[in-house]
Amino acid sequence: EAQVTQNPRYLITVTGKKLTVTCSQNMNHEYMSWYRQDPGLGLRQIYYSMNVEVTDKGDVPEGYKVSRKEKRNFPLILESPSPNQTSLYFCASSRDRGSSPLHFGNGTRLTVT
Amino acid sequence: GNSVTQMEGPVTLSEEAFLTINCTYTATGYPSLFWYVQYPGEGLQLLLKATKADDKGSNKGFEATYRKETTSFHLEKGSVQVSDSAVYFCALILTGGGNKLTFGTGTQLKVEL
Numbered sequence: 001e002a003q004v005t006q007n008p009r010y011l012i013t014v015t016g017k018k019l020t021v022t023c024s025q026n027m028n029h030e031y032m033s034w035y036r037q038d039p040g041l042g043l044r045q046i047y048y049s050m051n052v053e054v055t056d057k058g059d060v061p062e063g064y065k066v067s068r069k070e071k072r073n074f075p076l077i078l079e080s081p082s083p084n085q086t087s088l089y090f091c092a093s094s095r096d097r098g099s100s101p102l103h104f105g106n107g108t109r110l111t112v113t
Numbered sequence: 114g115n116s117v118t119q120m121e122g123p124v125t126l127s128e129e130a131f132l133t134i135n136c137t138y139t140a141t142g143y144p145s146l147f148w149y150v151q152y153p154g155e156g157l158q159l160l161l162k163a164t165k166a167d168d169k170g171s172n173k174g175f176e177a178t179y180r181k182e183t184t185s186f187h188l189e190k191g192s193v194q195v196s197d198s199a200v201y202f203c204a205l206i207l208t209g210g211g212n213k214l215t216f217g218t219g220t221q222l223k224v225e226l
Contacts, residue, residue: 004156033213042117042202042218043157058213090156101147102214104156 002027006091006105013081014113021076021108023091029103031094032074033058034066036087037107043090049074081112115140117203119217126193126224134188134220136177136203144205146170146179146186147214151200160188160201193224 004025013019025032033048035058045058049068063085065077074093078085088109092102120135138144145164149157161170166181175190186203203217 040218042216043214044216045213048213092156101159101162102149102157104158106154106156 002103004091004093004103004105006089006108008108009106010109012111012113015082016080019078019081019110021078021089021091021110023074023076023105024072025074025091025093025103026072027093027095027103028071029093029095030071031096031100032068033092033102034064034074034076035090035092036060037090038087046076046089078110081110083112086110086112115144115205115207115215117205117215117217119201119203119220122200122219122221124220124222126222128195128224128226129192130224132188132190132193132197132222134201134203134222136186136188136217138184138186138203138205140184140205140207140215142207144207146177147204147206148175148177148186148188149202149204149216151202151219153199157202193222195224195226198222198224 007022030051034046035043037043044060047066049055091105094100094102116139147162148160150160151157161172163170163179169178177188200219200221202219204214
């Protein structure tokens with residue numbers, strides 16, 4: 001089954017404790033991205049990757065890092081989480097740039113206390 | 114910059130009622146337009162899309178027509194069901210824009226018996 005898999009689904013952590021949210025897709029997609037969803041703000045892009053070793057900032061990259069060492073994986077790293085990063089995070093992938101539809105993971109709900 | 118404006122929710126309807134969720138956009142260039150749906154506890158799924166003016170996207174009884182003259186892409190369904198209860202997101206992407214979707218803030222639909 002074609003899918004984007006994120007882990008964990010839920011995560012509660014404390015300020016400053018480094019964490020990684022994993023994302024993997026099995027569709028051989030070149031393009032992957034991370035979004036955060038907040039009430040009243042919709043989805044905002046954090047980082048995206050056009051291919052292996054090619055990453056770029058989205059609209060709200062501050063406080064986040066990503067890496068794309070393999071085509072299928074695109075982890076999101078919070079080196080020093082803060083409470084304003086409490087949010088619902090989605091990983092997505094698509095075949096290429098342009099109007100190809102995005103396939104989303106089921107989300108990771110992160111709470112930083 | 115590019116932006117998408119959706120009507121505020123929640124929208125509450127009785128089963129078999131007619132649905133319209135308004136969406137207007139601002140973009141430099143000629144975007145492709147999308148509707149995504151998010152069911153409770155899940156990631157977003159592509160519902161329908163239109164890539165050029167006057168195109169009509171349709172899926173699962175939902176329709177939306179790309180209106181360049183009014184910069185709109187309103188979502189309609191003739192007879193909603195309880196299972197349509199979800200959050201609906203309008204989005205646009207510009208060709209050559211790095212495959213970054215610009216989302217609206219989402220409209221929650223609740224359908225009651």
